[in-house]
Amino acid sequence: MKRWLILLAATLLVSPVTASAAPPAGVKLAAEQVLHRGNGSEPQSLDPHKSEGVPSSNIQRDLFEGLVSEAPDGELVPGAAESWEISEDGKTYLFHLRRNAVWSNGDPVTAHDFVFSWRRIVDPMTGSYYSQTLAPILNAEAIIQGKMPKERLGVEALDDYTLKVTLKGPTPYFLGLLTHSSTYPVNRQNVEQYGEKFARPGRLLSNGAFVLKEWRVQSHIVLERNPRYWDDANTTLDKVIYYPIEDQSTELKRYRAGELDTTEAFPLTQLGWLRKNIPDEVRIAPYLGTYYYGFNLTRPPFKDNRKLRQALTMVVDREILTGKVLRAGEIPAYGWVPPGVLHYEAVEYEWKKLSKEERLAEARRLYQEAGYSRENPLTVEIRYNTNENHKKIAVAIGVMWKRALGVRVRLVNEEWKVFLENRKQKRLTQVFRAGWIADYNDAYSFAELLHSRHGINDSGYDNPEYDALLEASAHEPDLKKREELLRRAERIMINDYPILPIYFYVSKHVVKPWVGGWVDNIMDHHYSKHLYILEH
């Protein structure tokens, strides 16, 4: 008999303060509860299994609800599942679905809906960008690779309201994964009736706090409150309008003209003006991402030349980059995994504690040992995708390398898709710009990127010891031991210098003072059901 470790989600995961979404008592609400949100670019799709990118996810979080949801501060709370049990070995999850949760047409949301949806994500015919999200589930990878029928996925409906999920190994971040929009359920009947084009107004059935009312491509998307949502009593907004505005200065102008209540971003060049004129509306918060440079380890000059890579890494003055070039509160990066990741204490370079002069002396020594000198300097190329901010960073780093070591730097910028192609091919790149934003709050979402077989390991880093530690961590149910394995792996990796971490990202928004319920969080997720408009 398997012993079940009963985790009552309601008691363990929900802190009472953050759980309540409704505006606090005594708050004066505006008569009209309509929120206008700037949303970056046009969403690729509203089908949660086919879309990619932040703009789509922002809208899907309002339309749909996964098994697990998030409180305003990002804390995990029950979503479509009201509770769950995890087996002692951490490999089996039993989700108990809400009996009062329905689709927007009134049909109940059942465990069968999730079985259908998750099989659809991993089905290679669906062509989902995020099929990997479900990779921890038993057989998922074989199905994605087309080696097994999708019916073999480790997901089973024990009855209408009980979903059993079997994992390959204990996956401490599994619940966190389930907040990702790619794990949201779709309605089988809906998909079968309309095929590829079911995610349209008048057609789409969804199970979230809002329903899709209108979609004018490149203009706006209107969501209306879903009165059938199980927690509708705690929804305040009646309508949310998303505007795809790619150009950040246009978005800011519309915000200043009062046409938007929140923006998706703002131009770096406007930061000074914003801080001076509307400091209370500027919302900058740590974000789960790392901006870094990669070294191509498969070609000279970086192939088999760790000392050179270390020297270049040491002389980059991250405090100057974040403090003088970026200036939005970005955090200097001396490691790969950002601070604030759950169950993980960040790892940093040993030499961080050295003074600037000591670092410089050490870097010069390494540079010499690597076979270079002032007389015989390294000539190197920094390749980045065309963008003003990337250029500023590249210029600054080029100058730092030149001053400290005499390196000759050539800057090459390329259009995005060309750049991606070159980065992947590893034939032209030497030093290349990159950034990684985690899809889920766990160190593994960073660590896996440098696994030798990972699809976007564009450095070509290949260390069997590192790979082995990552694989061991995937089977380690004990959180503390798992953290140790991952930290050991990271320490080995950063000291091999396949990458040069530069800074940890921040999210940047401007938010009108009358938007209530907006809480900065590391995932930068802001569900509309938590927001409300104050009287103004």
Add this chain to the structure above:
Amino acid sequence: MLAYAFRRFLGAWPTLLLIITLAFFLIRVAPGGPFDTDKMLPPEVQANLDKKYHLDEPLWMQYGRYLWDVAHGDFGPSFQYKDYSVTELIGAGFPVSLRLGLSAIALALVVGVTFGTLAALRQNSRLDYTVMALSMTGISIPNFVMAPLMLLVFAVYLHWLPAGGWNDGALPNMILPVIALALPQIAYISRLTRGSMIEVLRSNYIRTARAKGLPERVVLMRHALKPGLLPVVSYLGPATAGIITGSVVIEQIFGIPGIGRYFVQGALNRDYTLVMGVVIFYGVLIIVFNFIVDLVYGLLDPRVRY
């Protein structure tokens, strides 16, 4: 006349085929593909996507398939906007671009011809210099400088007009983008009109008309304006086609859901079908408008006969 129209109609097909062929192969020469991302896409999924959109077939086969589909009026699905077909995207965006573009052209024509004519009549006067200086400025200041400035003044500071959005073509939403779109055209048209009017006003038949004692108004409206507008008309053909297919700059700055942005976005995203769709659409419009221009020539210039 009818025979001429028929000849032109026949002649349009090779041109169109050439456009399609060039666009088809050029966009595929660009490195990278529609499904390249900085996220991890398992090779099997990539392969399935390629298969689904026939990107795994040899190029000549894709080309043949594309021609066949286009001949049947099917421009295919958009690779980027997965919930829409290219026909739907153009169908939703073109009315917006058309309305905006025609308004801008109409404004440019009225203002440009008036200014140009006035300048020609008072050649080398203060009025002439003013108009020409203004139009030179209009030509030199690009849209992407002018439009944000106008937005800042009229929307952000004065709050007279909205800072963006289309709102189904409501007048307040149209004013700034129409002006921004028309300004360079006004400048161009007024210069063209002035130049050609000066030449026409010096010609013998105008002297004859004046010698006959015709009032200046009749000389101008009935005799001078028609030939004076010929260069403007030939400019208008391609210009109209260009303007009603949208301006990526104006659409981005004012947040207008037209089709102009698809030329650039489609190319950047390697959304092959979308780029092809708008290119073919644009090509057809150019051909049609050039044909219309030639017909109008026949009406304006008695020397032209088909």
